[in-house]
Amino acid sequence: MVSQEMPRDASGAGASFINDPRIRGLIYQAVLFVLLVAFVYWIFGNTVDNLRRSNITSGFGFLNSRAGFDISETLISYSSNDTYKWALVVGLVNTAVVAVTGIITASIIGFLVGVGRLSENWLIRKICMVYVEIFRNIPPLLVIFFWYLGVLSALPQPRESIALPFGAWLNNRGFFLPAPIWGEGAWLIPVAFLLAVGLCWFVARRAHQRQAATGEQFPVFWTSVALLVGLPLLAFVAAGFPLTFEFPKKSTFNLLGGTQIRPEFLSLYLALSFYTAAFIAEIVRAGILGVNKGQTEAAYALGLRRRPTLRLVVVPQALRIVIPPLTSQYLNLTKNSSLAIAIGYPDLVHIGGTILNQSGHAIEIVAIWMVVYLGLSLVMSGFMNWFNAKMALVER
Amino acid sequence: MKNHVKAILGAAVLGLAASAASVSSADTLSDVKAKGFVQCGVNTGLAGFSAPDDKGEWKGFDVDFCRAVASAIFGDPSKVKFTPTNAKERFTALQSGEIDLLARNTTWTLGRDTALGLTFVGVNYYDGQGFMINAKKLPGVTSALQLSGASVCVQSGTTTELNLADYFKANNLEYNPVVFEKLEEANAAYDSGRCDAYTTDQSGLYSIRLTLASPDDHIVLPEIISKEPLAPAVRQGDDKWFNVVKWTYNALVLAEEYGITQANVDEMKSSKNPDIQRVLGAEAGTTLGTGLGLDNDWVVKIIKGVGNYGEIFDRNIGAGSPLKIARGLNALWTKGGLQYAMPIR
Numbered sequence: 001m002v003s004q005e006m007p008r009d010a011s012g013a014g015a016s017f018i019n020d021p022r023i024r025g026l027i028y029q030a031v032l033f034v035l036l037v038a039f040v041y042w043i044f045g046n047t048v049d050n051l052r053r054s055n056i057t058s059g060f061g062f063l064n065s066r067a068g069f070d071i072s073e074t075l076i077s078y079s080s081n082d083t084y085k086w087a088l089v090v091g092l093v094n095t096a097v098v099a100v101t102g103i104i105t106a107s108i109i110g111f112l113v114g115v116g117r118l119s120e121n122w123l124i125r126k127i128c129m130v131y132v133e134i135f136r137n138i139p140p141l142l143v144i145f146f147w148y149l150g151v152l153s154a155l156p157q158p159r160e161s162i163a164l165p166f167g168a169w170l171n172n173r174g175f176f177l178p179a180p181i182w183g184e185g186a187w188l189i190p191v192a193f194l195l196a197v198g199l200c201w202f203v204a205r206r207a208h209q210r211q212a213a214t215g216e217q218f219p220v221f222w223t224s225v226a227l228l229v230g231l232p233l234l235a236f237v238a239a240g241f242p243l244t245f246e247f248p249k250k251s252t253f254n255l256l257g258g259t260q261i262r263p264e265f266l267s268l269y270l271a272l273s274f275y276t277a278a279f280i281a282e283i284v285r286a287g288i289l290g291v292n293k294g295q296t297e298a299a300y301a302l303g304l305r306r307r308p309t310l311r312l313v314v315v316p317q318a319l320r321i322v323i324p325p326l327t328s329q330y331l332n333l334t335k336n337s338s339l340a341i342a343i344g345y346p347d348l349v350h351i352g353g354t355i356l357n358q359s360g361h362a363i364e365i366v367a368i369w370m371v372v373y374l375g376l377s378l379v380m381s382g383f384m385n386w387f388n389a390k391m392a393l394v395e396r
Numbered sequence: 397m398k399n400h401v402k403a404i405l406g407a408a409v410l411g412l413a414a415s416a417a418s419v420s421s422a423d424t425l426s427d428v429k430a431k432g433f434v435q436c437g438v439n440t441g442l443a444g445f446s447a448p449d450d451k452g453e454w455k456g457f458d459v460d461f462c463r464a465v466a467s468a469i470f471g472d473p474s475k476v477k478f479t480p481t482n483a484k485e486r487f488t489a490l491q492s493g494e495i496d497l498l499a500r501n502t503t504w505t506l507g508r509d510t511a512l513g514l515t516f517v518g519v520n521y522y523d524g525q526g527f528m529i530n531a532k533k534l535p536g537v538t539s540a541l542q543l544s545g546a547s548v549c550v551q552s553g554t555t556t557e558l559n560l561a562d563y564f565k566a567n568n569l570e571y572n573p574v575v576f577e578k579l580e581e582a583n584a585a586y587d588s589g590r591c592d593a594y595t596t597d598q599s600g601l602y603s604i605r606l607t608l609a610s611p612d613d614h615i616v617l618p619e620i621i622s623k624e625p626l627a628p629a630v631r632q633g634d635d636k637w638f639n640v641v642k643w644t645y646n647a648l649v650l651a652e653e654y655g656i657t658q659a660n661v662d663e664m665k666s667s668k669n670p671d672i673q674r675v676l677g678a679e680a681g682t683t684l685g686t687g688l689g690l691d692n693d694w695v696v697k698i699i700k701g702v703g704n705y706g707e708i709f710d711r712n713i714g715a716g717s718p719l720k721i722a723r724g725l726n727a728l729w730t731k732g733g734l735q736y737a738m739p740i741r
Contacts, residue, residue, distance in 0.1 A: 054491055055513035055632040062511075068558045070573045080561040153588045157533070172589055173547060253534075253546045253592045254572075263590070264574075344576045344585070350552070353577060357484045357553025360512040362491075 047363065062359045063088075069354060071346045073262060084355050091351030092372060098268055098347065099334040099376075105273035106333060107326075110280025117285045128281065135278035140336050143275045147267035148343045155263075158254045167247040167258075175261040176248040183242030192235035193228070200224040264345035268337065276333045280326065287322035288314065319391045327384035331377050338373075348372060424496050424630070424637035425469075425689050433475045436462035437495035440480040440579060443603045444713040444721075445501050454478045457712040458499040460702045461520060461628055465497060465644050467701030468694045482578050483553045487512050490631060497641055499628040501597060503555045508629075516627040517642040520705075522725035522734050524620035525559050526598040528605060532613040534592065540619040544569040549582045549591035551575075556596050559622040583607060593617075597624045602719050640688055647695045649737035650675060651704035653728055658703040661696055675740045684740060695740070705735065 017023050051058045063085040070080050071090055075097060078090045116128035135143065153172060156162060161171040169176040200223075207218035236243070248258030291314050299309040340347040349369060356365040428434055438446035438458050446456040454476075463473035479495050490498045491513055501523075502508075504516040527540045527548075537543070540563075550557050552575045564571045574591050576582040586594040587608050594601065598616060605611045628645065630638050651657075654672050656664050665678045673679050677692035685692035702708055706728075710716040714723065727733025 053633070056491060057511045068561060069552075069575075070561045070564075070571075072573050072575065080558075080565060149584075149588075153590065157589050159533075251545055252536075253543075256545060341577050342581070344552075344574055344581070346575065350575070350577070353484050354552045354557070354575070357487070358558065360487060360508070362488050 051363070056360065058361070058363065060364055062361050062364070065359070067355070067358075069358065071351065072344075073265060073346050084359065087351050087355060088348065088368065091346060091348040094345070094351075095334070095337055095340075095347040095349075095376075098265065098272065098337050098340070098345070102269055102272040102276065102333050102337065103330050105269070106276040106280055106329075109273060109277035111284050113277060113281035114284025114288070117281060118288060132278045132281050135275050136282070138275075140271065140275045141339050141342060144267055144271040144339055144343060147271045148263065152263040152267055158250070161250070161255060167245070169248055169255055171255070172263065173254050173260070174263045174266060176255045177259045177261070178245035178247045179257070179259045181244045181246055183244065185239030186242040188235040188239045189232045192231040196227040196231040199227050199231075203227070262345075264340070264343050267343055268340050268345045268347075272333050272336055275336070276329055279329050279332075283322055283325045283329065284318075286325075287318035290321045291317045316391065320388075323384060323388040323391060327381055327388075330380055330384065334376055334380065335373060422634050424634050425640055428469060428496055428637075432470070433477050434462060434466045434469065434497060435477050435479060435495045436465075437479045437481045437486055437489050437498040437500055438462065439500045440482055442501065442579065442600060443606050444717055444719045445599070445603060446478075446480075446499075455712070457521065457708060458501060458628075460708045460712060461499045461645070461648075462497060464648055464698050464702045464708075465641055467698045468640065468644050468647070468690055471691075471697040471701070473701035483551050484577055487514065490514060490629060493631075496637070497628060497630055501600065501626045502629060503597075504625045504627040504629075505555060513632045514629045515632050515638055516629045517638065518645045519625040519627050519734075520645055521599065521626040523597040523599050523624040523626050525556055525595060525622040525624055526601055526620055527617040528586075528594045528601045528614050529592060529617060530589075530613050531615040533589070538617070540593075540617045540621065541567060541569070543571065543593055545571070546592035547572040547574050547590065549574050549576065549586040549594045551579055551582050551596065552577050554596070555622070555624065560595055563621045579604075597626070599626075599713065599719075599721060602721055603713075606718055636689055640690065643688060643740070644698060646737040647675070647698055647740065648702075648705040648708065649728070649735050650740060651695065651699050652706040652735075653730065653737065656695075656699055656704060657707060658699055661699045665696065671741075 048058065064083050066080075067082055067084050067087040068080050069087075071078055071087065073094055074090050075093050076090060078086060113128045113131055116124050117132065119125050119128070138146075152174075155170060155172040158171045158173055161169040161176075164170055167178045203218075203223055204220050207220045211217055246257050248255040248260075250256075295313050295317065296309055299313045304312070337347055338349040341350045341353065344350070352365045352369055356362050359365075436459075438454065438456070441447045442456070444456055446454060446458045449455045459478065462476045462478070466475040467473045469475075479489060481489050481495075481498075481500060486498055486500055486502065487508070489495045498514075499520075501521065502516075503523075504519060508514055509516060527543065529537055529543075531537075543564075548560060548571050550560055550573055557573070557575065560571075560573065574585060576585060582594070583604055585591060586604075594604065596604070598620065601616050605614050605616070608614060628641060630641050654664075654669070654675065656672065656676070661676070664672055665676050667673060667676075670679070674682065674684070676696050677685050677694065682692050685694045688694065691697070703711070706723075709723065709726065713719045713721045723731075723733060725734050727735065729736040
C-alpha cells in the first residue's frame with residue numbers, strides 16, 4: 001500500500017522492477033495460482049494412490065449398477081431395478097420438492113410475521129416477536145424432531161384415522177387426500193391456463209401503454225385474476241367436467257389409494273418453513289424500516305394514496321434491501337433440507353448415503369453431493385441476482 | 397494482505413503433507429502393540445451384541461470378540477477402546493484406519509470383500525433376515541407373505557434393505573419402506589407405530605424386541621428370507637493382523653470343542669491330551685504363538701480373558717442372557733451346527 005503512494009516517475013530506470021506494485025502483484029498472483037494447482041494436483045494424486053493401496057475400487061462406473069433398494073417417496077418412476085444414478089436423481093428431485101415448497105411457504109409466513117412485527121396492534125406485534133425469537137434460537141434439527149416426534153408421531157394409528165372433510169384422512173402415516181383422476185378432454189384446462197397467462201401479459205402491457213399515453217388506469221390485477229380463474233373453469237365446463245376422485249380406503253395395514261403425504265416430508269417441510277420464516281420475518285422488517293419515512297411523506301404530498309405509495313415507493317426500495325439477505329436464507333433452507341436424513345425423508349443426502357454404503361464409493365458420493373449442492377446454490381443465487389438487478393433502483 | 401494468504405496457504409500445505417506421512421501403515425499388529433490397545437468398531441447399541449451397560453462398560457457378543465483379540469495380544473481383555481459405528485460409517489472407519497477391527501454384526505458378502513477393501517475373518521454368527529410385527533395390533537398376521545401393503549422400518553445401507561426389496565419383488569407384494577440411518581431412529585419409529593413391520597437379522601430382532609415399550613406384544617415371523625453370515629472384518633493387505641484376528645476366532649471355537657473354559661484353563665494346561673497341550677502352548681518348543689507375532693500361551697490368555705465361544709454366546713445372547721437365543725446353526729459342528737474351527741497345529 002505504501003508503494004502506491006510513491007510518485008510513479010521516481011521509480012523510473014534506477015529502481016528494480018520488483019518495486020513496481022503492478023508487476024509485484026502479478027508475481028504474487030502467479031505464485032498463488034501455481035501453489036493452488038500444485039495443491040489440488042497433490043490432493044488428487046494422494047487420494048487415488050491411497051485408495052489403490054487400500055484395495056478400494058474407485059471411479060464413477062458404479063453409478064450404472066442396479067440400485068437394489070426401494071425408496072418410499074418417488075415423484076418420478078423408480079424401482080429397485082433402476083440404476084444408482086437414477087436413484088440419485090430421485091433424491092435430487094425430492095430435495096428440490098422440499099426446497100421449493102419450503103421456500104414458498106417460508107416466504108409467505110416470513111412476510112406476514114415481518115409485517116406483523118410492525119403492526120399497530122400490541123398483541124399481534126408481541127406474538128410475532130415471540131414466534132421469531134423462539135424459532136430463530138432453536139437449531140433446525142430440533143424443529144424437525146419437534147414436528148416428527150412431537151406432533152406427527154402423536155397422531156392416531158391407521159385404524160383410528162381422523163376423518164377430515166372431502167374424504168381426507170389424517171393418521172401417523174401421514175395425510176391422505178383423494179387423488180384427482182383426469183378424464184378425457186382434461187388437456188383443455190392447462191391449455192386454457194397458458195392462454196390466460198399470455199392474455200394477462202398482453203393486458204398488462206396495453207394498460208401500461210394506455211396509462212403512459214392518456215393517464216387513464218385499468219384494473220389489471222382483477223382482470224388477470226378473472227382470466228386466470230375463468231378461462232380454465234370455462235375449459236373444465238366445456239370439456240364436460242372430466243374429473244373424478246379416488247378416495248383413500250381402509251385396508252389391513254393402512255389407508256390405500258388416494259394421495260399420501262408422508263410424515264417424513266410433512267415434518268421436514270413444516271420445520272424448514274417455520275424455521276426459515278423467522279429469519280425472513282426479520283429481513284422483511286429490516287427492509288421496511290430501512291425505507292426513509294420521508295419517502296412515504298413525499299409520496300403522500302404528491303397525492304398518491306396509501307396503496308400506490310406502498311406498491312410504487314416503499315416496496316421497491318424495501319426489496320432492494322431485502323433480496324440479497326433473502327437469497328442467503330433460501331440457500332440455507334435448501335442446504336438444511338439435508339437434515340432429512342435424521343427422519344428418513346429420502347432426499348439427496350439420504351439416498352447418497354445409502355448408495356455410499358451399498359457400493360462403498362465414499363469419495364465419489366461425497367464429491368457428487370458437493371457438486372450438486374454447489375450447483376443448486378449457484379443456480380438459485382444466479383436467479384436471485386438477476387431478480388435483484390431487475391428490482392434494484394436505477395440510480396441517476 | 398496477499399502475503400498473509402500465501403503464508404496461510406503454505407502452512408496448510410505443510411500441515412497436510414506432514415499429516416499425510418502418518419497415513420495408516422500396513423502393520424496393524426505393531427501399531428496396536430505400540431499404542432497399547434485395540435481400537436474396535438462396534439454397533440452403537442444392540443443389546444446382547446454390543447451395548448454399554450448401566451456403568452458405561454461395553455458388553456456383548458461382538459464386544460467380547462474385541463476383548464478376545466486384546467487378550468491374545470496383551471493378556472488383558474480391558475485393553476480395548478470401542479468406537480460405536482452406525483451401518484453407514486462402519487466401513488469407512490475401518491478403511492481410514494480409525495479402527496483396527498470391525499466387529500459389528502456385519503454380513504459377509506462378495507461385494508464388501510472386493511470393492512470395499514475388507515477381509516472377513518470367519519463367521520462368528522450365522523444369521524438370517526426376519527420380520528417382527530406387533531401381534532396385538534395385527535392379530536391375523538402370521539406370515540411375512542401377508543405383509544402386502546405394509547410399511548416396513550429398515551436401517552439404510554444394510555444388506556437387509558436389499559433383501560427386503562428383493563423379497564417383496566419376488567413375491568409380488570407391495571410395501572412401503574421407511575428407511576432410517578440410525579438403529580435407534582428405526583427402533584423408535586417402529587415402537588411409535590410408524591411402521592407395521594420391522595426387518596433386520598433375526599438376532600437383531602430379538603435384541604430390539606427387548607428394548608421396545610411392551611416386548612410381549614411383538615412376535616418374530618417364522619420366515620427367514622436371507623443368509624446373513626455375520627463376521628468380524630479387518631483391512632485388506634495386512635496379513636499379519638488378519639492372521640491374529642482370524643486365529644483368535646478359531647481359538648475361541650476350538651476351546652469350546654476341547655472343553656477348555658475360563659474356569660478350567662489352568663488345569664487344562666497339564667492335560668494329557670496332546671491336542672489341548674498344543675492349543676494352550678504347553679507343548680515343548682512350540683512356536684505356534686510366536687509365529688502369529690504373539691506369545692505361545694496366547695490361547696490361555698484369550699480363554700482367561702473372555703472364555704470360549706460357547707461361554708461368550710451363553711453369557712451375552714444365549715441361555716444365560718435375557719435374549720435366550722438358541723444355538724441353532726451356531727452350535728459346534730460336532731453338535732449339528734456350523735461352527736467349525738481350523739486346527740491349531
